[in-house]
Each structure stands twice: as structure tokens, then as C-alpha cells.
Amino acid sequence: MLTVEVIRAGQVLGWSIKDIAARDTKHREQVNxxxxxxxxxxxxxxxxxxxxxxxxxxxxxxxxxxxxxxxxAHGAQPGFGQYGCRVAAPVSV
The missing domain is CATH 1.20.5 (Single alpha-helices involved in coiled-coils or other helix-helix interfaces)
Structure with missing residues (x-):
């Protein structure tokens, strides 16, 4: 049975429950x-x-x-570009 800690750690990494279970099963079945x-x-x-x-x-x-x-909120609002993200300029509607 998976422990809560293993499940939580996997969820933080963005893994699905199915992925977590598969990794845990593989880990338990193999002597690495x-x-x-x-x-x-x-x-x-x-x-x-x-x-x-x-x-x-x-x-x-x-x-x-x-x-x-x-x-x-004076002046230009912080944009994603200053953080290294290359995004297109916002489109005015």
C-alpha cells in the first residue's frame, strides 16, 4: 500500500495516481x-x-x-517578458 507521503510527493511533481502507483510498484518489485x-x-x-x-x-x-x-498600478504593468518568457504582446479588444 502506498503511503501518504509517497502519494503527496508524486502529486507535487504532477504525476497522476496511476503513475505514482506504477513507480512505487516498480520500485518495490525490483532490487536496483x-x-x-x-x-x-x-x-x-x-x-x-x-x-x-x-x-x-x-x-x-x-x-x-x-x-x-x-x-x-501606475506605469507599465510587469509583464512576463521580464522573466524570460517570450510571449506576444497582448491584443487590444
């Missing part, structure tokens, strides 16, 4: 040699680091937007 275990853990670490980078980007954008609003 150290080299294989290291490869698996490195892959999981890369996924977590990518998610962390996305969250840091989102946090910076939200903080700047909040500061802009709290200071009266």
Missing part, C-alpha cells in the same frame, strides 16, 4: 543495483529542480504584480 538507483534518483531530482524553477518564476512574477498593484 546502486548505479540504477542513482540514475533513477538523478532523474527524479531533475524533475523536482525543473518544477522549482517554474515556481520561482511564478513567485517573482506574482510578487512584482502585487507590488505594482499595491503602489497604485
Amino acid at each position: 543495483p546502486p548505479a540504477r538507483a542513482v540514475a533513477i534518483l538523478r532523474g527524479q531530482l531533475e524533475e523536482i529542480e525543473a518544477k522549482a524553477a517554474e515556481l520561482n518564476w511564478m513567485r517573482a512574477q506574482l510578487r512584482d504584480k502585487l507590488d505594482w498593484i499595491e503602489q497604485g
